[in-house]
Amino acid sequence: MRLAVYNVENLFDRAKAMNLETWAEGRPVLESFAALNSLLGQVNYGDDAKKNMAGLIIKLGLEKSDTGPFVILRRNRGGLLKRPKTGGIEITAAGRADWVGSLELRDAPINEFAMRNTARVMNDLGADVLGVVEAESRPVLSAFNLEIVPAVGGAPFRHVMVIDGNDERGIDVGLMSRDGYPIGAMRSHVDDRLPNGEAVFSRDCPEFEITTAGGARLLVLVNHLKSKGYGGKAASDAKRRAQAERIAVIYAGLLQAGAEYIAVIGDFNDTPDSAPLTPLIAGTSLKDIFLHPAFDNGGYPGTFGACAAANKIDYMLLSPALYARVQAGGVFRKGMWPGVRPRKWDTYDELTRPAEAGSDHGALWVDIDL
Known part of the structure; x- marks a missing residue:
């Protein structure tokens, strides 16, 4: 069977602030949005809070x-x-009790060429089970699967599942699978809490149980950890570490319950040697697929942007029993912008400028004898 994971960076619509040409343009908007949302959620509005709210409202x-x-x-x-x-x-x-309402990011359509290139990647991966990061919702992912994937010559996945998470921007995580790989039991961790009552996961850490064509039981945990993109470094690092610690506990519980074949996959927004990911990468028996002798990184150590080592932020971490059954693996970059001096990798003919990339992330895949 082939297991893969792909950060699609939204399918039909994306927050306008995240859809600009460069991250530097959208970052101030997202930071102000997060700060104002936090202030609006306070039980009592003091004078300083009101002053800051007013300033942020004007700034936005x-x-x-x-x-x-x-x-x-x-x-x-x-x-x-x-x-x-x-x-x-x-x-x-x-x-907060004095008014009813919300602060929301405005959406804008995804570039049509980028949308089609995303679908090409999803099809050309040839995955039996595909973890998806940054999908707007299950109805959107299902529509994309049934309408856009066939439009580029692909066959739709048989099963599509997304559990709505904690992120207000519509960037959830989900799973798609082919005939012969039904999605069985599912468990959400959307309500897991830190000691201060804050949600652990920015989106969710859903557990999906897959029965393989050979009858094996595979557990796939799809994740998208806290971004470095906005907010203070100390706070985002602490959040990401708390998420890694919680995933490690969940993984340990699954092993104790008798599960053998476990995959923790997704966009972790940090490098393997980072302090925030230490509890998960160094503190468990999970093994990074990049370290497997049968894995081919395509000549680049990273998975995002220019794919340097500092951009290795997408992962497939496998339990020892699952890692032992790996036959091959790699990074599919054909839908990523390759740069121009020189072009780093081959791309689709329809990818002629950065805005037409299916994603800034490469897709990871692994073939497993299971």
Whole structure:
């Protein structure tokens, strides 16, 4: 059987702030969005909080209207703010209970060529079981599978599953599988909590049970750990480490319950030697597929962007019993932008500029005798 994982970076729609030409353009928007959301969620709004809220609302382009270039402030009931004729923002609510609504990122369509190249990768991988990172929802992933994959000559997957996670941007994790590889029992960890009550996982750490064509029981845990993209380094590192620690505990529990074949896959947003990932990579018996003698990295140690060692952020970690059954593996980069001086790898003919890339991530695959 072939197991693969691919960060598709959304399928039909993506937050406009994440859909700009460069990450540097969207990062300030996402940072301001996260900061304002955090303040709006506080039980009580003190003077400092109100001042910061007003500044962030203006920064996000909401001074004149609840609809800004990148975000929407939805106010369903109650009073949150006033917009004086003299300008500025006045926060009138005393706390979260005084109003009903939400702050949301605005979406924009994905480039059509990029969409089709994403579908080509999903098809050309030839995976029997495919972990998907950054899918908007199950209905969206299902529609993409049934409409776009066949449009580029591919065969749709038989089973498609996404469990809605904690991220408000529509970047969840899921699983797709072919005939002969049904998805059985599923377990979500979306409600796992840290001691302070905060959710452990930015999205989820779903457990999917697959019965292989040979009758074996495979457990696949798909993950997308905290990004380095916005927020302070110390806070994001701490969050990612807490997530790695929790996955390690979940893995240990599965082993204790008698599971042999376990795969922890996804975008971990950090390198193998990083402190945040230490509990998972060095602290468990899981083995990184990149270290297997049958694995071919295509001449590049990374999985993201230019694929340097510092960009090795996508993973397939396998339990010892599963690792022992590996026959081959590699990184599929044909849907990634290859650079121009020189082009680093072969790509689809339809990929002529960065915006047409199926993803900034390579897809990982592994053939297992199972």
